[in-house]
Amino acid sequence: MPEQFAPQSVLVTGGAGFIGSNFIHSFISRNPGCRVVNLDILTYAGNLENLKGVEENPDYRFVRGDIGDAGLVSRLLAEFRIDAVVHFAAESHVDRSITGPEIFVRTNVLGTQVLLEESRRHWQAGVVPAFRFLQVSTDEVYGSLGDTGFFTEETPLAANSPYSASKAGADLLVRAYYETFGMPTLNTRCSNNYGPYHFPEKLIPLMISNIIGRRPLPVYGDGLNVRDWLHVKDHSIAIETVLKGGKPGQVFNIGGNNEWKNIDIVNLVCDLLDGKLGRQPGENRKLITFVKDRPGHDRRYAIDASKMRRELGWEPSYTFEKGIAETIDWYLANQEWVEHVTSGGYREYYEKQYGER
Numbered sequence: 001m002p003e004q005f006a007p008q009s010v011l012v013t014g015g016a017g018f019i020g021s022n023f024i025h026s027f028i029s030r031n032p033g034c035r036v037v038n039l040d041i042l043t044y045a046g047n048l049e050n051l052k053g054v055e056e057n058p059d060y061r062f063v064r065g066d067i068g069d070a071g072l073v074s075r076l077l078a079e080f081r082i083d084a085v086v087h088f089a090a091e092s093h094v095d096r097s098i099t100g101p102e103i104f105v106r107t108n109v110l111g112t113q114v115l116l117e118e119s120r121r122h123w124q125a126g127v128v129p130a131f132r133f134l135q136v137s138t139d140e141v142y143g144s145l146g147d148t149g150f151f152t153e154e155t156p157l158a159a160n161s162p163y164s165a166s167k168a169g170a171d172l173l174v175r176a177y178y179e180t181f182g183m184p185t186l187n188t189r190c191s192n193n194y195g196p197y198h199f200p201e202k203l204i205p206l207m208i209s210n211i212i213g214r215r216p217l218p219v220y221g222d223g224l225n226v227r228d229w230l231h232v233k234d235h236s237i238a239i240e241t242v243l244k245g246g247k248p249g250q251v252f253n254i255g256g257n258n259e260w261k262n263i264d265i266v267n268l269v270c271d272l273l274d275g276k277l278g279r280q281p282g283e284n285r286k287l288i289t290f291v292k293d294r295p296g297h298d299r300r301y302a303i304d305a306s307k308m309r310r311e312l313g314w315e316p317s318y319t320f321e322k323g324i325a326e327t328i329d330w331y332l333a334n335q336e337w338v339e340h341v342t343s344g345g346y347r348e349y350y351e352k353q354y355g356e357r
């Protein structure tokens with residue numbers, strides 16, 4: 001195993017979102033004594049209710065702010081003697097990038113550049129003995145696959161949506177900061193995540209919440225597009241593993257080797273929820289509605305994560321069977337959370353905890 005980096009004070013960006021909040025829960029419980037500063041502007045996707053349970057932890061601090069605010073980022077890096085940045089903050093939904101690409105470039109490209117530049121100044125000032133910048137990215141930067149083959153770390157970037165193009169732009173800036181300045185950067189690229197706190201605009205939580213409410217289940221195109229699903233807790237541990245053991249300047253693909261056609265996932269969720277909700281077998285499938293396809297809809301993603309296994313000894317621990325059943329149970333047990341995020345009611349939680357916005 002490579003030599004381990006031991007962070008003492010981590011700046012997590014976008015820690016109130018789906019993966020960021022799961023990462024903070026996981027990281028804080030596995031690294032007692034390591035400070036975690038969560039910088040999140042709280043867009044529609046940022047929800048502090050995702051962080052209940054860690055807010056009282058003395059190692060944890062929340063700061064509401066923009067990754068594109070150079071003064072704020074610089075102050076946080078210095079004040080908390082940050083020695084690792086784990087960068088999740090982004091606009092993350094492909095459909096929104098088609099109807100409004102501008103904010104994707106502003107947050108994902110320009111915001112990342114500000115974080116990189118302030119990190120470079122902080123790292124070069126030498127106030128911390130070691131430093132890492134980890135860019136959390138996506139398999140979508142590689143474009144789309146045919147029926148066979150996998151994305152490896154050497155696959156050329158060929159992003160197709162404004163979302164994935166903005167992530168690819170950020171990944172190239174991360175590479176540039178390593179190549180040009182020697183800054184110790186790391187870049188992970190992961191497949192589709194699922195699990196708790198997933199915003200119900202994305203396929204799996206949208207289907208669960210629409211089935212519960214007996215609403216139509218919109219399946220894009222012919223439903224035969226393929227995604228490679230990984231439980232968010234496995235992703236969280238993978239990121240921690242790369243942060244501590246990954247060689248700076250490198251890219252690490254993360255995935256669950258778990259390909260599903262969209263329609264098969266939707267059918268599975270329908271059938272599991274027939275049982276859990278006491279409905280007739282086949283009842284939920286009647287809600288499926290094929291709708292117009294997403295423009296530029298990538299056909300298939302599949303990640304070759306063998307470098308993670310070979311170099312860092314990481315493997316997913318969840319089977320999909322266990323993960324999806326647990327996820328459905330989580331949504332059934334947390335319908336108040338779903339109601340809050342769909343109604344925007346979760347914003348009241350911020351005001352109660354932190355005062356007026």
Ligand code: NAD
Binds near residue numbers: 067
């Ligand atoms: P999300 O949309 O659930 O959360 C994004 C978070 O970033 C929110 O809390 C939001 O408030 C915050 N944010 C947005 N703009 C900000 C800004 N300017 N300053 C500070 N905070 C800001 O996203 P997610 O699904 O958790 O994805 C997190 C990261 O992981 C993204 O970078 C995404 O590209 C990447 N990723 C996601 C998946 C997936 O399946 N969801 C897979 C691979 C990679």
Ligand code: DAU
Binds near residue numbers: 140206225227
């Ligand atoms: O691959 C990693 C990416 O996974 C991340 O980088 C993105 O941030 C994340 O949003 C996700 O992107 P996708 O576009 O794959 O996820 P989404 O849940 O939007 O869609 C999954 C598949 O389901 C996709 O083929 C489109 C389809 N779909 C989606 C929705 C929301 C439908 O058929 N119906 C729907 O209503």
